[in-house]
Amino acid sequence: MGLIFPDDMERVFILSNIDSSEKMIMDILVFGDFQPEDPVYSSTFPRIEHTDEYLGIVHDYTFKIKEIIDFYGIPYKKCGEIIFSSLENVLKEIFDESEKYVKNVYEKISQERELKEEIIKTYEELEENRVEEKLVYLDKILSEEKEISNYLKNIRKDVEISIISLYNKLLTMENYFKIMSKARRSEYFFFLEGYIRSKSIPKLIEIFNKKYPHKVLIEREKPSKYEMKEEPPTAFSLPRVLKPFEIIAGIYGTPSYWEINPTVLFAFTFPIFFALMFPDSGDGIIVLIFSIFLYRYSKRKNNDQLAQISEVLGISSFLSIIIGMFIREFFGPLLIEGTRELLPSVPQTTVGPLYYVWPISPSIASKLSFIIPFGNYSEPVFGLIDTMIIAILIGILFMLTGNSLGIYNTLHKSGIRAVLLENIPIFIIYSSIVILFLYGFTDPRNYFGETISILSSLLYVILHFPNNPFQSPQNFISFISVLLVIFGLLYSGYAHFHILTRTKRKRSSASEAFMEGVFEPLLLLMSNTISFIRLLVLGMAHYFLLYAFSYFALMSANTLNTNAILVNPSSLTIIIVGNLLAIGLEGSMAFIQSLRLNLYELGGKFCLCNGRPFSPSVSYVKVSFN
Numbered sequence: 169m170g171l172i173f174p175d176d177m178e179r180v181f182i183l184s185n186i187d188s189s190e191k192m193i194m195d196i197l198v199f200g201d202f203q204p205e206d207p208v209y210s211s212t213f214p215r216i217e218h219t220d221e222y223l224g225i226v227h228d229y230t231f232k233i234k235e236i237i238d239f240y241g242i243p244y245k246k247c248g249e250i251i252f253s254s255l256e257n258v259l260k261e262i263f264d265e266s267e268k269y270v271k272n273v274y275e276k277i278s279q280e281r282e283l284k285e286e287i288i289k290t291y292e293e294l295e296e297n298r299v300e301e302k303l304v305y306l307d308k309i310l311s312e313e314k315e316i317s318n319y320l321k322n323i324r325k326d327v328e329i330s331i332i333s334l335y336n337k338l339l340t341m342e343n344y345f346k347i348m349s350k351a352r353r354s355e356y357f358f359f360l361e362g363y364i365r366s367k368s369i370p371k372l373i374e375i376f377n378k379k380y381p382h383k384v385l386i387e388r389e390k391p392s393k394y395e396m397k398e399e400p401p402t403a404f405s406l407p408r409v410l411k412p413f414e415i416i417a418g419i420y421g422t423p424s425y426w427e428i429n430p431t432v433l434f435a436f437t438f439p440i441f442f443a444l445m446f447p448d449s450g451d452g453i454i455v456l457i458f459s460i461f462l463y464r465y466s467k468r469k470n471n472d473q474l475a476q477i478s479e480v481l482g483i484s485s486f487l488s489i490i491i492g493m494f495i496r497e498f499f500g501p502l503l504i505e506g507t508r509e510l511l512p513s514v515p516q517t518t519v520g521p522l523y524y525v526w527p528i529s530p531s532i533a534s535k536l537s538f539i540i541p542f543g544n545y546s547e548p549v550f551g552l553i554d555t556m557i558i559a560i561l562i563g564i565l566f567m568l569t570g571n572s573l574g575i576y577n578t579l580h581k582s583g584i585r586a587v588l589l590e591n592i593p594i595f596i597i598y599s600s601i602v603i604l605f606l607y608g609f610t611d612p613r614n615y616f617g618e619t620i621s622i623l624s625s626l627l628y629v630i631l632h633f634p635n636n637p638f639q640s641p642q643n644f645i646s647f648i649s650v651l652l653v654i655f656g657l658l659y660s661g662y663a664h665f666h667i668l669t670r671t672k673r674k675r676s677s678a679s680e681a682f683m684e685g686v687f688e689p690l691l692l693l694m695s696n697t698i699s700f701i702r703l704l705v706l707g708m709a710h711y712f713l714l715y716a717f718s719y720f721a722l723m724s725a726n727t728l729n730t731n732a733i734l735v736n737p738s739s740l741t742i743i744i745v746g747n748l749l750a751i752g753l754e755g756s757m758a759f760i761q762s763l764r765l766n767l768y769e770l771g772g773k774f775c776l777c778n779g780r781p782f783s784p785s786v787s788y789v790k791v792s793f794n
Contacts, residue, residue, distance in 0.1 A: 171404065171405060171406060171407075171432060172428055172429050172432055173428065173429065174402045174403060174404060174423070174425050174426075174427075174429070175367070175403045175404065175405055176367070176390075177363050177364070177365060177391060177400045177401060177403070177425065178363070178364060178366050178369060178388045178389060178390050178391070179361065179362070179363055179391070179400070180202075180361070180362060180363070180369065180372075180386055180387065180389075181209055181359070181361050181387040181388075182358075182359070182360040182361070182362075182384065182385070182386055183357060183358070183359055183384070183386075184357070184358045184376075184380065184384045184385070185356070185357065185358070185380075185383045186353055186354075186356055186357055186358045188358070188380050188383055188384070189216075189351070189353070189358035190255045191379075191793060192358070192376075192380065192384070193344055193360075194250075194252050194344065194787075194791055194793075195376075195379065196347060196360075196372075196785065197343055197344060197347070197785055197786060197791070198787050199368075199371070199372055199375060200784055200785075200786040200787065201364055201365055201372075201784050202362050202372070202784055202785060203363045203364075203782055203783055203784050203785065204346065204347045204350035204351075204360065204361070204362040205361050205362045205363060206350060206361075207350065207351075207352055207361045208361060209359075213352035213354050213359060214352065214353065214354075215349070215351070216348055216349075216352075216353050219348045219351075220349060222259070222345050223342070223345035223346065223348075223349060225263070226338055226341050226345060227342060229262075229263070229266040229270070229338055230335070230338040230339060230342055232266075232270050232274045233266060233269060233274075233331060233335045233338060235277065236273050236274055236327065236331060237331060237335060238469075239277050239320075240324055240327060240328065241468070242327075242328055242331065242332060243467070243468040244335075244468065244469070244470035245332055246336065246788060247332055247333050247336060248333030248334070248336040248788070248789035248790070249333075249789055249790040249792065250337055250340065250790070250791050250792075251792050251793075251794050252792070252793050253793075253794040258341070259341070262334070262337050262341060265330075265334055266334060266338065269331065272323070273320070273323065276316050276319060277320065279316055280313060280316045280317060283309050283312055283316065284313060286309055287306070287309055287310060290302060290305065290309065291306070333789070336788035336789045337788075337789055339788045340787045340788045340789050340791075343785040343786060343787070344785075346785060347360070347362075347785050350362070363400060363401050363782065365403060365782075366390075369386075369388065372386070393426055399424065399425060399778075399780060400425040401425070401779070401780050401781060401782035401783070402422055402423050402424065402425050402427075402779045402780065402781060402782060403781070403782035404429045404431065406429075406431060406432075410431060410435045411476070412475075412477075412480045412483070413431050413435040413438065413480060414476065415473060415476040415477060415480065416431070416480065416766060417429070417430045417434060417771065417775075417777065419763065420771055420772075420775070421775075421776075421777030421778060421779070422778075422780055422781045423775055424577075424581070424776060424777070424779035425779055426577070426580050427577045427580075427581070427774075427775055427776065427779065428573050428576060428577055428775070430770075430771045430774070430775045430777075433569075433770065433771075434766050434771070437566065437765075437766055437770060438762050438763075438766050439480075439483050439484040439486075439487040440487065441703060441758075441761070441762040441765050442484035442485075442488065442758050442762040443484060443487035443488040443490070444491065444703045445702070445703060445706035445707050445710065445754075445757070445761060445762065446484075446485075446488045446706075446707070446754060446755055446758040447488060447711070448488065448492045448497045448498070448499065448500070448711075448714070448750070449488070449489045449492030449493050449497060449498045450497075450498040450499030450747065451488070451492075451710075451747060451750055451751050451754075451755070452485045452486070452488030452489035452492055453485075453489060454747075454751055455481065455485035455488065455751060455755055456485040456486055456489065458481075459478045459479070459482035459485060460478075460482065462478035462481070463475055463478035463482065466478055481759070484759075493526075493527060494528050494532065494533060495533055496526055496533045497714075498522060498526075499714070499743065499747050500714030500715065500717065500718045500743065500746065500747065501520075501714065501715060501718055502520055502721070502730055502733060502734065502743065503520045503521065503734070504519075504520045504522045504523055504526055505520055506518050506519040506523065506730035507722060507728045507729070507730050510718060510719055510722060511728070517730075518728065518730045518731070519730065520730050520734075521730070521734070552704075553616070553620070554616045556701055556704060557605070557608075557616055557620075559701050559703045560605065560697055560698075560701065561605045562700055562703065563697055563699065563700025563701075563769070564602050564605060564697055564700075565602065566700075566769070567769060568595070568598045568602055570769075570770045570771070570772075571591065571594055571595050571598055571773050571774065572595070572774075573773070573774035573775075574591050574773050574775075575592070575595065576774075577774055577775065577776075578590055578591050588663075589663040589666065589667060590663070592659070593656050593657075593659040593660035593663055593685070593689070594656070594660065594689060596652055596655060597652070597653055597689055597690075598693070599652060600648075600650070600652035600653045603645060603648065603649050603652070604619075604622055604623065604626060604645070604649050605619060607619065607622045607642075607645055608622070621642055622642045622645060622646060624642075625642035625643045625645075625646045626646040626649065626650070628646070629643055629650055633647075634647070653690075653693075656689070657685075657689060658686075660685040660686060660689050661681050661682060661685035662681075662685070664680070664681040664684045664685030665678060665681035668680055668681055699765070699769055700765065700769070702761055702765070703765075706754065706757055706758055706761060709754060709757075710750055710754040710758075713749065713750050713754065714746055714747065714750055716746070717742055717743060717745065717747075717749075718743065718746070720742050720746075721733055721736075721739035721740070721743050721746075722739070724736065724738045724742055725738070725739040
């Protein structure tokens with residue numbers, strides 16, 4: 169639980185003495201695994217006075233302090249301490265310190281920005297009409313702007329000492345009042361409701377029993393998909409290496425509490441898809457370096473989403489380096505294979521300077537040409553056909569995997585009847601294609617020949633259906649595959665008709681059932697399967713873009729000697745420009761298409777992702793009680 173399936177959640181109802189409420193909320197923040205919710209059982213009781221007012225003040229100060237931090241570019245770090253004696257004393261200390269920064273720094277920053285805007289406006293007016301009064305006014309505001317700018321520079325060191333600590337205190341108090349805004353009170357009691365991970369509840373009970381003996385009552389309620397009106401929040405306990413890929417699933421949405429976590433699958437498929445579409449060690453190294461700088465920048469800006477994107481890019485580019493090593497590509501063909509790869513039929517061509525020192529030999533690269541048919545290791549036509557077969561095989565296996573996971577999700581959420589009506593028809597249709605492409609493994613050494621043979625038999629069976637299904641084993645398998653598709657489409661059409669007749673008039677149900685249950689699945693079967701050919705297309709586009717620029721470099725140097733081309737300034741410039749274009753254009757396309765294949769072709773098959781994330785209220789500072 170927690171890695172593939174969501175952590176168990178429970179809704180808790182906390183009842184305590186009103187006198188303990190202030191410190192108890194701070195204890196909950198330190199506990200850090202409680203998400204407050206609008207009350208269900210205590211909704212008739214009044215809210216705690218002035219909560220929204222304090223929350224607004226804290227939020228305003230937080231915004232202004234963040235503006236100061238961004239202005240100076242101060243890197244974020246977790247630091248600071250709140251000594252909690254009473255809420256009134258803590259707020260007074262934080263508000264006083266915040267007000268000092270607002271008056272001495274934030275207002276000066278605002279004045280400087282206003283003066284810069286006024287300077288630009290005055291310059292524009294002077295271009296139209298040079299008036300002496302305007303020149304005097306311009307000198308005045310330039311002097312004021314310079315004075316404020318110098319003041320802000322001089323106080324930078326003083327600001328850096330404690331502003332991050334203050335910012336963390338404000339974030340903590342913002343969470344404090346968010347909890348308080350969900351709470352209710354009576355004359356003697358304090359009520360709070362929310363969600364906690366089941367495994368964390370004993371720890372919370374232990375804290376309350378230790379600090380507030382006999383003063384706190386906790387009631388627990390486990391979620392039920394048939395009885396609860398609201399969707400429990402979703403949380404997964406992922407290892408550090410998988411956490412960055414949560415942002416990919418997050419683009420599509422948050423998995424429901426009753427769904428499997430797609431992040432684990434995306435962590436495997438996304439880097440592979442990206443690397444197959446961006447297969448070059450040299451360009452991969454550049455992207456890896458870029459992702460490292462992007463990660464450091466995101467940490468300075470305290471931008472967790474950007475940090476996750478940079479980590480995903482870094483992992484994916486590392487796999488690009490590995491695949492590039494196996495196909496012997498390093499900033500294009502010249503550095504390894506040299507001009508011999510550009511003009512294989514010309515005897516005067518030479519190999520590149522890295523040819524003999526590259527860790528992967530040409531013999532190993534030639535054996536992988538069925539995956540990526542680049543260079544002079546594969547036959548131009550048959551190599552492409554083999555790669556198309558592999559790309560489609562990868563696609564249908566992943567789509568069948570997604571559909572299988574969808575069966576589990578539907579069974580877990582809605583029961584066996586929904587599985588029979590919604591998932592099984594599509595599973596049968598996709599299985600029919602899987603049978604064809606797995607048939608080639610009956611002779612693994614001649615996989616591509618067997619696969620091409622059975623695809624030819626499929627075409628024959630379709631054109632002559634239903635005659636001669638037993639003419640050969642390939643014809644029989646193809647006949648079974650066609651029957652499965654027909655049965656799956658009819659099954660899907662009936663299932664949609666059955667669902668629609670329960671909600672709509674029968675006259676409109678038949679046509680809608682045909683479109684949604686027969687035509688749409690058939691169209692998706694073809695489009696989804698063919699969609700994975702982009703793994704080949706973009707990988708080839710990357711290679712041949714660099715191939716073209718390498719050829720231009722050869723023409724510019726006017727020599728077949730690889731080393732001479734690489735030291736020629738104009739040729740070297742062409743190669744650098746080509747690689748920059750490949751990194752910028754192909755890298756972006758590979759990232760976007762990897763997202764599409766994962767979210768639409770794979771994740772969309774099993775995850776509705778209509779849940780809500782578990783967002784516990786936490787403390788950003790150390791808290792001690794006085």
